[in-house]
Amino acid sequence: MNISRRHLLILLPAAAVAWKFVEAGTPEDSPNYQMSEHWWGMLINIPKCIGCGNCVRACATENDVPDGNFRTWVERYHVTDTNMTTPEVISPDGGKEGFPVAQEDAGKYFFVPKMCNHCADSPCTQVCPVGATFVSPDGVVLVDQTYCLGCAYCVQACPYGCRYIHPTKHVADKCTLCYHRITKGLTTACCEACPTGARQLADLKNPNDPIHEFLKTHPVEVLKPQMATGAKAYYFGLDGSVR
Amino acid sequence: MKDAGHLFRFAGLFVVAFLVFLLVRGYVVPKTFGQYGHYRGAAIGDIAKHPVKFAGHQTCEGCHTDVADTHSKGAHAHVNCEACHGALFQRLPATPQPKGNLYERFVALIVPPIPPDAPLLLHAEDPTSVTPTKPDTLVLCARCHTTSAAKPKGFPQVDPAEHMGGVPCETCHNPHSPAMGSDSGGGAGASPVAGGAK
Numbered sequence: 001m002n003i004s005r006r007h008l009l010i011l012l013p014a015a016a017v018a019w020k021f022v023e024a025g026t027p028e029d030s031p032n033y034q035m036s037e038h039w040w041g042m043l044i045n046i047p048k049c050i051g052c053g054n055c056v057r058a059c060a061t062e063n064d065v066p067d068g069n070f071r072t073w074v075e076r077y078h079v080t081d082t083n084m085t086t087p088e089v090i091s092p093d094g095g096k097e098g099f100p101v102a103q104e105d106a107g108k109y110f111f112v113p114k115m116c117n118h119c120a121d122s123p124c125t126q127v128c129p130v131g132a133t134f135v136s137p138d139g140v141v142l143v144d145q146t147y148c149l150g151c152a153y154c155v156q157a158c159p160y161g162c163r164y165i166h167p168t169k170h171v172a173d174k175c176t177l178c179y180h181r182i183t184k185g186l187t188t189a190c191c192e193a194c195p196t197g198a199r200q201l202a203d204l205k206n207p208n209d210p211i212h213e214f215l216k217t218h219p220v221e222v223l224k225p226q227m228a229t230g231a232k233a234y235y236f237g238l239d240g241s242v243r
Numbered sequence: 244m245k246d247a248g249h250l251f252r253f254a255g256l257f258v259v260a261f262l263v264f265l266l267v268r269g270y271v272v273p274k275t276f277g278q279y280g281h282y283r284g285a286a287i288g289d290i291a292k293h294p295v296k297f298a299g300h301q302t303c304e305g306c307h308t309d310v311a312d313t314h315s316k317g318a319h320a321h322v323n324c325e326a327c328h329g330a331l332f333q334r335l336p337a338t339p340q341p342k343g344n345l346y347e348r349f350v351a352l353i354v355p356p357i358p359p360d361a362p363l364l365l366h367a368e369d370p371t372s373v374t375p376t377k378p379d380t381l382v383l384c385a386r387c388h389t390t391s392a393a394k395p396k397g398f399p400q401v402d403p404a405e406h407m408g409g410v411p412c413e414t415c416h417n418p419h420s421p422a423m424g425s426d427s428g429g430g431a432g433a434s435p436v437a438g439g440a441k
Contacts, residue, residue: 003255011258033291050394052387054326061330062296076393098386102393109393134282144286180293189297189330195322195387196398 033183038138039205040177041232042188043214044113046239048198051076051111056096058193062178069164070094071175072115072190079241080107087241112235112242113199115190116141116162116175117223120230124154124163133172139204139232140179145171159227177201202234294363298331300324302367310419317420327383327418328375332363380412 003011051074059065059072074095078088092099095111102109118141125133125141132147133154148171155163155172166173178188186192187201202211214220214236221238222231235242278284303324304311314320325331341351366373381403390400401407407415415423 011262035287047395050387050398051391054386058297058325058330063293078393099391099393101389101391104392109391111393131276131281131283134280134286136287137279142287142290144283144289146289147283147286176290176293179287179290181295181297183291184295186295186297186299192297192299192323193326195319195326197321 035137037205038182038203040139040182041118041202041204041211041234042115042177043200043202043211043220044233044235045198045200046110046112046235046237048196049074049111049113050196050198051095051099052195053095053098054193054195055113055190055199056094058189059175060096062181062189063176065173066167069167069173071162071173072113074099075112075114076102076109077112077239077241078102078107078109079239084241089243108239110237110239112238113190114160114162114223115233116158116177117160117229117231117233118175118177120232122229123157123159123227127153127157129153136179140177140182141174142176142179143172143174145169145173148172159224159229160231202232204232294332296330296332296363297325298365298367302331303328306367306370313417314419317417317422319419319421327378329378331366331375380418381409384412384416384418 053074055072056070056074059070060067063071065071072094073091075089075091076095076099078090090099099111118135118139120135120139122135122141125135128134129151130147130149132145132149133141133143135141145166150165150170150172152165152172155165158174163172163174165171178186178190181188182201188199191199191201200211203209204211211234215234218236220234220236222229222234223238223242224231273283273285275284275286276282279287300323307324314324340356341347366375385403388400388403390402394400412418
């Protein structure tokens with residue numbers, strides 16, 4: 001190749017600068033909390049839920065959730081004996097202030113707390129065009145709000161309706177499983193505030209977590225198993241009418 | 244063979260364009276992008292920095308050992324402190340930020356305004372000046388214990404109007420251990436009907 005010394009002298013510094021940036025993209029060491037040692041999920045015990053709305057309020061306080069949007073909410077189902085397929089479902093203001101008193105009649109009532117299922121194969125992260133939402137190495141579905149464009153594709157993709165566009169930030173927002181708490185050894189705000197223990201944070205990689213004993217001895221279900229999302233919100237006592 | 248020079252010039256252009264691409268890419272792609280996957284690895288750390296507001300029952304029990312003792316023996320043993328008392332954090336109410344006005348800016352120099360994102364104050368850090376508001380039992384207890392056909396059958400429920408007719412719940416019940424006639428709980432009806440919170 002016919003490159004003069006002059007050209008080489010121009011090319012070499014340019015190559016050196018470029019190489020510096022190639023190197024800058026190499027991974028950094030992870031912080032103190034070992035992500036590889038955890039795999040987070042949630043256990044929701046439906047027979048224990050009394051529909052007080054403590055979880056919804058606690059979540060809003062802890063995570064500055066704007067009014068009218070919910071990272072977690074509670075639904076009340078009313079299923080009559082004769083009609084299993086179309087239950088009456090209410091969730092006034094996400095169940096934040098509780099529910100109206102229900103009168104005894106035919107059929108059954110129960111509460112279903114809902115939140116992000118932190119799916120292992122989540123449809124919401126797959127559709128993000130910019131890599132702003134992802135499943136962290138410890139199994140939590142998170143949003144990088146500095147990267148999100150607010151296209152709302154993920155909001156449509158979530159089969160559980162767990163995402164919304166933040167009204168002032170104009171980016172996708174969702175349950176972080178209180179990532180700022182669980183990485184400090186605390187439980188989530190909703191679990192901390194639940195008076196009946198209807199919600200329990202579960203670390204599926206921790207052999208001492210009571211979740212393992214519970215999963216061994218109780219029938220549990222996930223929402224919409226036919227969608228193969230790898231949901232990690234395990235429901236105990238889930239009725240077939242729940243959508 | 245003299246035409247080969249054209250090819251070398253093109254090849255040179257490609258090399259230069261590639262170097263420029265690497266340079267631009269180095270500037271625009273965040274350092275940690277691709278660290279764990281197709282996303283910015285540092286975002287995980289950013290999300291973990293969010294301030295904690297519910298300090299956890301362990302924090303409360305560190306000082307309020309007497310209450311913790313009563314509480315642990317009663318039917319409410321599995322109800323965490325902040326489930327009723329609210330989050331331990333408090334934030335000072337934000338004051339208006341100075342506008343362009345010279346006078347307002349001068350005042351702000353002497354009395355600094357409190358920004359909306361002022362640091363959180365925890366009762367645990369400053370117990371005398373930051374005190375949680377005492378919950379109104381008539382509202383608080385009714386939230387869980389008002390009779391409704393929708394609630395689980397084994398859960399203790401009352402019709403508030405008929406049960407106490409406006410008398411505050413704590414007149415008869417100690418909220419930390421609600422069984423009647425015993426401050427430390429353990430009386431009739433003190434069975435831990437609903438428990439299991441970690």
